[in-house]
Amino acid sequence: xxxxxxxxxxxxxxxxxxxxxxxxxxxxxxxxxxxxxxxxxxxxxxxxxxxxxxxxxxxxxxxxxxxxxxxxxxxxxxxxxxxxxxxxxxxxxxxxxxxxxxxxxxxxxxxxxxxxxxxxxxxxxxxxxxxxxxxxxxxxxxxxxxxxxxxxxxxxxxxxxxxxxxxxxxxxxxxxxxxxxxxxxxxxxxxxxxxxxxxxxxxxxxxxxxxxxxxxxxxxxxxxxxxxxxxxxxxxxxxxxxxxxxxxxxxxxxxxxxxxxxxxxxxxxxxxxxxxxxxxxxxxxxxxxxxxxxxxxxxxxxxxxxxxxxxxxxxxxxxxxxxxxxxxxxxxxxxxxxxxxxxxxxxxxxxxxxxxxxxxxxxxxxxxxxxxxxxxxxxxxxxxxxxxxxxxxxxxxxxxxxxxxxxxxxxxxxxxxxxxxxxxxxxxxxxxxxxxxxxxxxxxxxxxxxxxxxxxxxxxxxxxxxxxxxxxxxxxxxxxxxxxxxxxxxxxxxxxxxxxxxxxxxxxxxxxxxxxxxxxxxxxxxxxxxxxxx
Numbered sequence: 224x225x226x227x228x229x230x231x232x233x234x235x236x237x238x239x240x241x242x243x244x245x246x247x248x249x250x251x252x253x254x255x256x257x258x259x260x261x262x263x264x265x266x267x268x269x270x271x272x273x274x275x276x277x278x279x280x281x282x283x284x285x286x287x288x289x290x291x292x293x294x295x296x297x298x299x300x301x302x303x304x305x306x307x308x309x310x311x312x313x314x315x316x317x318x319x320x321x322x323x324x325x326x327x328x329x330x331x332x333x334x335x336x337x338x339x340x341x342x343x344x345x346x347x348x349x350x351x352x353x354x355x356x357x358x359x360x361x362x363x364x365x366x367x368x369x370x371x372x373x374x375x376x377x378x379x380x381x382x383x384x385x386x387x388x389x390x391x392x393x394x395x396x397x398x399x400x401x402x403x404x405x406x407x408x409x410x411x412x413x414x415x416x417x418x419x420x421x422x423x424x425x426x427x428x429x430x431x432x433x434x435x436x437x438x439x440x441x442x443x444x445x446x447x448x449x450x451x452x453x454x455x456x457x458x459x460x461x462x463x464x465x466x467x468x469x470x471x472x473x474x475x476x477x478x479x480x481x482x483x484x485x486x487x488x489x490x491x492x493x494x495x496x497x498x499x500x501x502x503x504x505x506x507x508x509x510x511x512x513x514x515x516x517x518x519x520x521x522x523x524x525x526x527x528x529x530x531x532x533x534x535x536x537x538x539x540x541x542x543x544x545x546x547x548x549x550x551x552x553x554x555x556x557x558x559x560x561x562x563x564x565x566x567x568x569x570x571x572x573x574x575x576x577x578x579x580x581x582x583x584x585x586x587x588x589x590x591x592x593x594x595x596x597x598x599x600x601x602x603x604x605x606x607x608x609x610x611x612x613x614x615x616x617x618x619x620x621x622x623x624x625x626x627x628x629x630x631x632x633x634x635x636x637x638x639x640x641x642x643x644x645x646x647x648x649x650x651x652x653x654x655x656x657x658x659x660x661x662x663x664x665x666x667x668x669x670x671x672x673x674x675x676x677x678x679x680x681x682x683x684x685x686x687x688x689x690x691x692x693x694x695x696x697x698x699x700x701x702x703x704x705x706x707x708x709x710x711x712x713x714x715x716x717x718x719x720x721x722x723x724x725x726x727x728x729x730x731x732x733x734x735x736x737x738x739x740x741x742x743x744x745x746x747x748x749x750x751x752x753x754x755x756x757x
Contacts, residue, residue, distance in 0.1 A: 259421040260338050266428035270315075273435035279462075280442040281308050287449055300445050303380045307373055311438040314369050315431055321362065322427045325352060329420050343421035350416040353423075359411035363390040366430060373441050382444045389433050461533045461546035463509070472515035472552055472625055474585055480507035480531050480546065492534040507533070515625055516552045524551040553581060557620050557628050562678040566635035567595075567616055571682040572738040573608045574600075577620060579627055591619035594634065610634040638672035640685040642730050642749040656756035659717045662726070665753075666709050667692075669733045681738035688744065689732030692716065695725045695752075706730065726753040 353359030516525030
């Protein structure tokens with residue numbers, strides 16, 4: 224990129240772009256498209272951090288020049304830094320407008336802002352916009368003019384830095400210049416023609432990163448070119464720079480606390496909210512776990528203020544500088560996924576996945592349950608809830624010792640099973656008589672409600688355990704036997720049976736065996752008749 228050695232981050236960004244371009248040239252499969260969207264989200268987060276740091280760098284250049292007495296050799300550098308920031312903001316907005324127009328034209332997002340898988344596969348719209356409508360060629364020209372204009376501006380203030388082009392044709396890229404299949408392609412055809420929308424979005428975001436990276440290097444060059452710093456205690460300002468001033472409870476707050484015009488060789492002491500923080504190269508490294516707030520506003524945010532102190536020696540005397548920094552604690556949202564998430568079945572193993580997306584990889588869940596019991600699963604967030612017999616279940620969610628919140632569910636009774644007579648594996652037709660010989664293999668079964676059987680298979684084991692079967696002739700009972708299981712000994716009844724008789728089945732109780740092998744009786748009052756023939 225610049226005239227000096229590239230940093231590891233710059234090399235990583237360059238390699239990422241080459242990989243993006245290479246995957247497009249190879250016509251990747253549709254399964255990778257969602258990975259481009261994940262990559263795009265990371266690139267956009269990086270851009271936001273870049274913008275914040277670059278804006279801060281411009282302010283540092285301005286305040287440093289002022290504190291050094293506004294040297295006439297350095298004043299033009301302040302104007303140059305501001306102009307570079309303005310140029311960068313313009314081209315960043317230009318790229319963002321193109322990206323948002325692509326998303327809108329392709330209808331790539333739902334009303335909730337979620338990317339549609341079907342839209343991400345479209346390869347015709349990018350070609351039409353960037354090739355047919357010439358948007359890609361205009362974009363290439365602007366992207367390649369930007370590093371030239373920055374280099375020219377730096378040269379005018381005595382900073383010798385040069386930057387390479389951003390938007391290259393295939394024959395200008397080492398990966399492709401010797402490949403006979405793609406080396407003839409220009410920038411637009413290489414990146415956008417027959418390329419899926421998901422990949423094109425990521426490429427535009429990558430270009431935004433490259434623009435911001437050039438700006439960052441240019442501002443660093445200007446900063447390094449400024450005259451030596453002279454401490455003037457009445458003009459020193461302490462500052463805090465954080466990656467974000469909105470953090471989720473349970474995650475780490477990370478920021479730099481520093482004196483705006485720090486100097487090497489000066490030993491400083493810093494504290495944040497009364498805690499001493501390590502100082503590296505003049506920057507205090509702040510890191511702590513953020514506790515949940517007791518109250519959140521209607522946006523789900525709670526304001527907090529970090530109070531810091533910096534002790535810096537000026538002229539042999541320690542001077543105390545104070546700083547206050549406002550940040551916001553975001554209320555973490557608990558997301559529960561399950562086939563039975565609306566209501567939990569009583570005395571059953573209800574398998575849930577409880578996640579707090581805002582915590583990311585730091586999520587280390589612990590669950591407390593009232594109105595039931597819990598069993599942790601093998602993966603973070605997996606939990607089995609066993610509710611009591613009725614009422615509600617309240618599930619408290621914590622992570623890393625910090626309480627996140629709770630979710631509450633109604634306890635739903637287990638659906639009553641259906642009683643059906645079977646001969647072997649065939650259900651008895653109650654509308655037509657069955658022969659005595661067939662009825663010797665009579666089974667009375669309790670059939671679980673289909674949805675319950677599908678979602679709660681470990682708990683959907685039912686058996687008829689109480690009732691009776693009566694032999695009825697001309698509406699007069701002749702004999703009866705008790706039911707104590709699926710199979711019923713009715714040989715004596717069948718020996719007395721005649722054509723036109725009926726077997727009346729009365730079921731008084733069904734027993735469910737739950738996942739813990741516990742027997743749970745269920746009262747029933749099910750009656751039906753089976754007509755008999757010889």
